[in-house]
Amino acid sequence: MPNINDLVPTLANLPRHEYAALIRLVDEQRRKAAEREAQQHCPRKGMSKEEFVTWIARQHFAIDKGITRILYLPTGAPAEEVRLLEANALASLPENGPVEAVDFMPDIEGVHYTLFVADVTPRQLDAIMNLQLPLPKGWHLDGYQEIPEAGR
Numbered sequence: 001m002p003n004i005n006d007l008v009p010t011l012a013n014l015p016r017h018e019y020a021a022l023i024r025l026v027d028e029q030r031r032k033a034a035e036r037e038a039q040q041h042c043p044r045k046g047m048s049k050e051e052f053v054t055w056i057a058r059q060h061f062a063i064d065k066g067i068t069r070i071l072y073l074p075t076g077a078p079a080e081e082v083r084l085l086e087a088n089a090l091a092s093l094p095e096n097g098p099v100e101a102v103d104f105m106p107d108i109e110g111v112h113y114t115l116f117v118a119d120v121t122p123r124q125l126d127a128i129m130n131l132q133l134p135l136p137k138g139w140h141l142d143g144y145q146e147i148p149e150a151g152r
Contacts, residue, residue: 067149084147
């Protein structure tokens with residue numbers, strides 16, 4: 001594996017179109033990894049909420065290599081709603097900005113959950129865990145469950 005510090009100057013000097021092509025290529029490889037994961041662990045009609053949470057977390061870890069932690073926050077959520085707090089080392093977010101949840105539910109036949117994801121930086125997650133940064137309205141850390149990346 002090449003040394004990252006050796007790669008940075010080379011990548012920084014790539015012409016814009018070559019850099020964009022490289023990013024698209026890396027993204028495609030990540031998506032293929034997510035597709036392989038999806039094929040190995042297909043979502044199925046009638047899957048439980050816990051099975052769905054594990055499946056969707058694996059998908060997110062496979063697609064986005066910047067994700068370092070995923071917390072499932074079930075407390076206070078409606079029965080058919082899944083709330084995930086995802087720490088992403090590659091996220092470019094204002095450190096003191098509000099934490100916002102986005103409807104992120106893929107269209108999966110026979111799966112009727114609603115998925116909301118709040119992306120934060122690792123530093124923001126630390127602030128949330130120390131009660132220094134609020135979660136979206138109605139979200140709670142009580143009873144959170146950390147979802148491990150497959151293979152960890």
